[in-house]
Amino acid sequence: MSLRRPPSRPAAPGAGSGRPQEPDYDSLDVAPDETVDGVTLDDLDTVEAEDVRGPRGSNGRGGNGPSTARGGRGAAVADPDAGEADDAYEYDPDSDDPEELESTPVVERAVPVSTVAMAPTAVATLATADGELTLGEWLQRRWLYGLTYWQGALLFFLFVALIITRFFNLGDRAMHHDESMHAKFAWDTFHGTPIYKYNPLLHGPFQFLAVAASFWIFGATEWTARAVPAIFGVALVCLTFLWRRWLGTAGWLFAIAILVFSPSFTYFARMLREDSYTATWTLLAATGLIGYVLHRKRAWFYAFCAGLSFAFATKESTYITAFIWGTFMILSVLWERSDTWFRRIIAGAAAGGLVGAFLVAVIGVGKAALGGKLVADVTGGLIGILIGAAAGFVYNQLTPVETRVLAVSGPGARARRPRDGRRGAAGTAALAGPVRPLGTFTGAFVSLWRDREGFWGVGTFWGGIIVFFAIFIVLFSSLFTNLPGIREGMIGSIRYWLEQHDVQRGNQPWFYYLILLSVYETLAWVFGIVASVYYLRPGKGTWLTSFLIWWWALALTIYSWAGEKMPWLIIHIATPLVLLSARYLGELAMSATRSALNTLNTRGTTGAPGPLGASVAVAPASAGVLGVVGARSIWEKRIAFGGLGLLSLWTLHTGWPVNFERPDTPKDILVYTQSAPDVKKVMADIERISLEQTGNVRDIGVVVQSGTWWPFSWYMRDYKNAEYPANLTTQATKPIVLIALEDDEKNRPFLVGYTKTKYKMRWWYPEDYRNLKPSSFTDLFTKKDVRDGLWKWLIYREPTQPLGSYDFYLYLKEGLGPVSAGAPAAAGASGPPGQAGQARLDPTQLNARQVPLVSVAQWGANGRGQGQLNTPRGVALNTQGNVYVADTLNHRIQKFSRTGQPLAAWGAEGTGDGQFKEPMGVAVDAQGNVYVADTWNHRVQKLDSNGRFVAKWSGQGGFWGPRAVALDGQANVYVVDTGNKRIQKFDTTGRFLAQFGADGTGPGQFREPIGLAVTPDGQMYVADTNNRRIQQLAPDGRFVAEWPLAGWQGGARNEPYLAVDTDGSVIATDPPNARIVKLAPGGEVVAVGGAPGRAAGQFEVPLGIAIGDAIYVADSGNHRIQAVTFGG
Template sequence: MTTTIKSKAQSYLEKPLFATLIINWEIVLYTLIFIVAVTTRFYDLGIRVMSHDESLHALYSFKLYNGEGYTHDPLMHGPLQFHLVALAYLIFGDNDFSARVPAALFGVALVMLPVWFRPWLGRLGALVTSFGLLISPLLLYYDRYIRNESFIAFFTALLALSLFQFMRTRKQLWLYAGAVAVSLSLSTKEVAFIHGFIGVVFIAAAFAWEKLTLKRFQQMLIGLLAIAVALFAAMIFFNASAGVEDGGIANASTFAGILMMVTGLLLGVLTIALNVDRRNKPIASMLALFKFKIQNSKFKNADQSQTASYKKPETRNLKPETQNAFNVLVGPVLLAAALFFLLHTTFFTNPAGFVSGTWGAVSYWLRQQEVARGGQPGYYYLMLMPMYEFLPFFLGGIGGLVYLFKKAPSFGDAGEPVSRWESEQVSRGAGGKVSKESTPAHPLTSPPAHLHPSDGGTFSAYLIFWAISGFVIYSWAGEKMPWLTVHITLPFIFLMGHVTQAVFNKFDWGVFKRRDALVFAFLLPLLASALLTLFSVKPFQGKSISEIQTTSQFLITLLAAAAIVYGLWRAGRALGRRFTWPIAYLLVFIILSVLTIRFAVMSSFVNYDYTNEFLVYAHGAPDVKWMLGEIDDISRRTVGDRQIKVAYGGVIWPLEWYMRQYPNRAFYGSAPTRDALDAPLVIVSPDSDVTLADVEPYLGDNYQRFDYRQVWWPIEDYRDQSFKRFWHNYIVPASGEDVNVTYSIATTPEQIKENRKWLWNVLFYHRVDNHSFNEWPRRSCFG
């Protein structure tokens, strides 16, 4: 007799760790990115003074947390931020740090989101995209800032992910994810309408390009290109008639601005045509699903092929429910509506919030475009992006241009082209054989048995269209603010990741074991340095000692450059073009990454309280916390911790947020009274309604006065620029009739040299030499 001993089932907790966890270099790199993202987003998060808008968001979130309720106001955008910040107060207490925690958390989530974009970015491309999101100066700064940008950037990327994941897997889960992303976007900020418009136009244009016959496709392409050229010529004409060349680009007519936006959108639609997958038609295939009527039954055989025909319901002893695509969308739509209603009404406590969050929000911000707060010129974002976002602007932008002439490749999870294997998967029938005509069953009834076409150039077409349309729409809009540059930067970062994967898709990294590759990589930056030196000196100017030294420097550098070029030619010839271009790209990538990291560190950890950084506006000055420290010190020495009476009035932001900590505060606003000003400490922040002269009669002569900076703005010498003005200030001095203009331009080579030095200090060091922080011209003060 044989005895069988059953082995005891091993519990999950008893299993060896590395039996279920496989650690590779990809996981290690993502882990490092996550650690750095958490560190950079949360380190010293509360040290910076609240800016004007931040203090509004922080205080009204505090009122919600404190039981005073919340009423939606389009002025401060959507309600989601206020609910999240109130929750952070509940967990961590009310302070500057906890107020910024939700934005920082969403910033970290956005950095890690490209992991799920690997089917379209490739493994390397997704890693590079996460790296780009990690080091982006604009994203990093506003991930540490109580604004809506961190939230809306995450939801925008999540919406794009939901679209392409649903296109690829047909899982209804991604419809719900997209619905949540749409609802929370609309509950965050009104720019969600811009991003939604971009997405809808892309889907409609891609669908049209996919469905057109080849002849109609070519005709439409030529026709739209001709219209775009005509619109561009009209835009140039109206700009010239508006005096742009002499009076600044900001003087361009409103009609010319509309022409610019329409031309940009039309060019974006044309870029879709150049990369759309007309063979597999992923957009048309996805939209075709919503024409079908489907059987929403729970099949006993979950593995049944989707291409099989349905049996009669009665043979299955099941109760089938026939529904069309409209019914399938009911769940996601209802979820989105419920979230929107709950947030805007603050969980039914403010029913009017539903109206203010729909028509009220749209009408308010459309009116604000006419106000054009900030008054920035049309080239504002074109100036701001290359000052900070070196990596995405140059690599993503140039790579996108290359894709217009060379169709963008597609990548799978492993970084290999997916159009081939996706097509094979889609064309396989139930038996696994390839068939020319296989009818894809509707996937919403059960999990898909295979993947569906979702790229073939479609994803890169979406990124290019997103980048172009976002740039032109935000540049056309009346209100231009530095934080909106976040939404322009985001698609460029994804595009940069896609381009990087394309460059290194078939690259053999073992080439760096070869001496030729190391020599090439070493000499290339030396050539760039030599060329920079050659173009920065002027030889043969005279016979003085300094001029002879300059000439000698030029000749020696010229000989060195020639030797470097010869070495590069030898090494490049041995390597072949297959390796030289990727190595050159890698070196440029490293240099631009270093520059991007430098400016990210400068803006978020060095100059965070100062307005020599151009990515801020209405910025809180460091004096605010200095003054609060002095008030706390006086209070402790006299009446106890923050028990002293403080009277304040005039411009209250960001003071109102900090004054909540003083229970004996007295706010006199624009109407000072003796009772309110009967306090040992009085703060006066002058505005149009109240000045120091209105307060002094109540103070008498027995007081000491201290002046502080409250809110300040960057220097805006970049306004009203034109090509002619730039040319004569930094390239060639003006002469003759060009001197007789209403604005200042350089007329001598010495002035050109000084202007270049000033511009270099502004661009590289963010230092405005003709203004000191103590005498900053664009500031509001209090005392």
């Protein structure tokens, strides 16, 4: 292999004669792992954030003498003209100044950490005396592209985690409202009926064409639809490979880790929205922009143009990004072409404009006085600019001249050597002269304009324009099928979204993104702020860090001001924060490693023993700090490393549940709204009915009213007999009709002869944070219930209010048959003769037995005070008629008189004796002893009549989430062991007697048993919820009968409870349909009462039930107890 050595550069004035000139490795056409003069290009690429030096005067080997080409990575070079050694020029190997990169000889550029640490010692052989490598030494060996083995192993682990987090269970969640629209229009595009035409409401055409391509290759399913954003989620992380040269290897690995485990990046990469694509294209554009500015190669500029064009063709938020980058470019030019005094005015104006805009436009300070709306927003920004500029001018006047001269390279700029070879204070001062060299950005811009050998010979700039518009035209014309789309993409998009600014879509407060960042992107947010403060200090920042700081700060301001505030926009703010915090963490890691190396090298010069490999391998992996780089106290670093570890654990705690544990239950602010599990259950029922009625799962006739179009238009895309009217205008004839709850009243007259069942279509987090005021922060310190509520949400994701929902009705034509969803046919029951025919309870039978409920009493309200309730469940009566309530989310048992007078309350949250964790069941024996199903402590507790702890037990083999407890006439205790799909029987001391049931759908088997009622002689009635039936068991556990109940078809909080009357009739709650159902001893429905609402006799999720002089129902959603009777 031949090397092309560039002409030797003349030594700088005053340079030592012992500094041989080295080849410019950037100009060598060699493979990364080939050795050139003892140093590989991999070594050059893996230089970390700062140089590693020995003590002053050291040559990097622990000895004394002049620095040499192998004398240590970035060793200080003495300058006789600079005076003291502190004034000597120090090269920053991670500099992003292309002038420095191009002009600095290799002697000042790069020798890897391992070379510095190991070259002079026996450790350099990476072998022990017997020739065998230790694990630490092996991990520290170079592997590929300059990575050590431990870095390669970490990278492999992160890549596996990336694939799992993006693709695992991707199709399980019901299609979100927006997802269903995007999937349906992409499906239409795939079939050409028609190809998507650009509509600003649905955003750019790229998404629809990409998803249509996925359908063409893999078929149309939820998984293949979401696979496209998931692939881009992977591509986003892979793009960071190009950032290794700017972040350093440690920073690059941090960036990958943060993105892989980020709750928001993971969530929106698994959702069929355009934000995953937009973030990826934006990062490609940012990579190209930075690459060109720092390296001035036209390929970077073309990448910038391509990424920007694809981003514009994906989402209109790219206009915001382009504005942010454009303003930074303008400020860069002004900064680099100005004197020191004007630079400070520019810096002050920029900072003042940001603060002023945030205070007035976002928070609203003084907005009314400034005229309101857009005029005030602009005025606030201008006032901030003026104040900031004035502050910069005053600061300049108060700063000594000497400091102003030395600071001419700009706040945040590192010491750099000019191209003419001048160094030190003299060289820096020369910059203040009339001839100023081109700066980082200005030089790149001039190079771009002067390059005439670019794409097709028209120059780099015009070649980039060709790339941009070629992509833009092809996509916005929908593959040349919609030429007007080109004009709409250029003009109509920005016009539409400016008009939408006052709509306030989402209706979120100004601090919305501050909440999201603090909860879901905590690590990037905290370290991004710390990094911003650090890099804004004089001498610390670079053009790249300034760019990232400006990007995130202005993005946070603009998105907080914009009318539409949605959770998916958080990733556009978080992207620069992740990169900035990764660079900072990488420097911290290398700082910690350098400290260890210096210590070990010092020991090595005195002959102190100890292999180095393991220490070097472990240090970068554990490094990170919440403080300032260079913290000298070991305790400061330990606290900082611990902070990084805690934030990492918090990220995992936050990200796993929202993405994998409960992705279809919106207990997180990150989930704006989500289709409920009921959607997929209803579709399964419709397919089953269609198969029974027509022999094909998609041939049945369905009417989908406009309020239910999304997501059902997607799910019924292949239904040939589906109709989609806005509302019914004539009597319906098709067997199945879907009607939104809000439109039910106007459509009901056309649904004679149909029965209906209520379901949730989509639901959302109760956005109680909208009402936060300054006093809310003082409440955290003065009100225990506020602290408890916040703690429960942060740790357990328990909202303080019920989830909101948008509901719909499934109408079935009478005589069509039950929607049983897997419940076994009653004909196979082995009960007494005649029961099988009475057991099949279809919606027709239920609705035909509807009677009014008479309210006898009601009490309770949401809260934690005496007599207040929070999502009550189990209810029981004692012999005096007093009412015992499992106050579930207050973690206590409350005792009331039959009229609702509070008598006592026992328990608190905890695991100790007499403490509870969401108790859901309660029973009382003849002596007044209270038995509690302490659900999430997985045990039963017994209290005496005064609420004192008596005993506790966990059952034969343990409980898993017991939901209900009941007693027979002999005071035997029966417990519904829900998670283990069985009933367990005990005596009053907790001694195990028997167990009944197993997992399954057959007689005597259970799927999610909840409610339990026991007669005095030991007959058991079990609410077998997911099998949608009531099962009757004999005292010895033998199966007697089953009664399928069509009402139990809802998803969340479908926890039906049972009670048995003295005449043997059973009353069941029907939570999804907000009613109670009374069945005769043989299973025949005799009465149905209740309706959704808050009025007397109405319910919102009725759960627990008990029978005495009236029927006492835990109206859980309304946080109250109602005593009712069936009317005539």
